[in-house]
Amino acid sequence: MPIFAPAAAPARSELIEHLVRTRIAGDVATPRENNLSHYRKLANGDRHYWLGLELGDRWRDEQDVLAVMAERCGVVDDPDHRSGQDTIDPELTVGALDRAAAELRKAAEARLRVLFATGHPGALLDMHGALAQSLHDAGCDIVRVPLxxxxxxxxxxxxxxxxxxxxxxxxxxxxxxxxxxxxxxELRRTGQAPPDLVVADHGWAGYAGEQGIDTVGFADCNDPALFLGEAEDSLEVTVPLDDHVADPRFYEPMTAYLLAGARPGTA
Incomplete structure (x- = not known):
């Protein structure tokens, strides 16, 4: 019996209101200074901020990174906004959740081999676990990591x-x-097939996408690499959200929304 038993999925408008109220989206806690610092470090070639992607020389202009983040995450697009509040557009979050749900639904219908992983176990473990349980119940093969x-x-x-x-x-x-x-x-060494789909965040998602595996990622506004990966088609979807709000239970309505959209036959 899974610990996480979601209630009925919220309507889109209800979810947007919840995301803003809990600061998963809207006016988020990550300050503008931190966002711009990370964009600059990525553009300067600091591989810590590439999250497993191979970005080469394609994103050497910090302003190009900011433009993608404004388009796909909803941060303030004004390059002269250097300090204070920054934002994640909740409409972009929910739109990305819809696209992520479609990927999960395709996996369920085809009974694919799926790997779930998180670099944010303090916040996102329950969400990933609920999605893994749902796909397992739909007949997917949830990858077991070799001991x-x-x-x-x-x-x-x-x-x-x-x-x-x-x-x-x-x-x-x-x-x-x-x-x-x-x-x-380790999967290769033990003769096991790689996953058909990875659902993850941080470097777990970036590296999988770089290896050509279909990947759904979740990323904060100070982690631009996964959004650049989506822009370059290395990831199928990157969902913008604050990836560590005050209580992991705040992600439960979002998880319920994803589960409802991922149900086979709901397209």
């Missing part, structure tokens, strides 16, 4: 079908692509 998949001074473990990085007896908040690289390497 002993070691990486980044820790090990990849799973809870409710969701891969996370454990280190020093703690679930680790990580942007690193190395855990996903280790999982895919």
């Amino acid at each position: 002993g998949t070691y990486t980044d001074q820790g090990v990849v473990v799973q809870f409710g079908g969701v891969a996370v990085h454990e280190r020093a007896a703690s679930l680790w908040h990580t942007h690193s692509p190395d855990p996903m690289a280790a999982v895919l390497d």
Whole structure:
């Protein structure tokens, strides 16, 4: 019996109101200064901010990165806005959730092999777990990570079908692509097929998309790489949201909305 038992999915307008009220979207907690700093570091070639994608020299202008983030995430598009409040457009969040639900629905209808993973276990683990349970119930093969998949001074473990990085007896908040690289390497080494679809965030999603695996990603407004990956078709969908609000339960209406849209036959 899954712990997460969502109520009826909210209507689109209700979800938008909830996202703004809980600051998952709208006026989010991430300040403008932090966003611009990350855009600049990505443009300057700092691979920590590439999240496993190979961006080459294509995004060397910070203003080009800002333009994509304004279009796909809803941050303020004025380059002279250098400090203070920044935003995520809740309409863009819900639109991306609709596209993500369509990818999940296709996976359920085709009974694909799906890998779920999160670098934000303190906030998004329940959401990913509920999605994994739903696809498992629909007949999908939820990838089980080989035992002993070691990486980044820790090990990849799973809870409710969701891969996370454990280190020093703690679930680790990580942007690193190395855990996903280790999982895919171990799957190959043990003769298992790679996933048909990855649903993840941070470097888990970026590395999978870079390897040509269909990927649904979730990303905050200070993590531009996954939005650039979507713009370049390396990811199928990137959902803009604050990826660590005050209480993980705030994501439950969004999860219920995703589950309703992912149900086979709902298109």
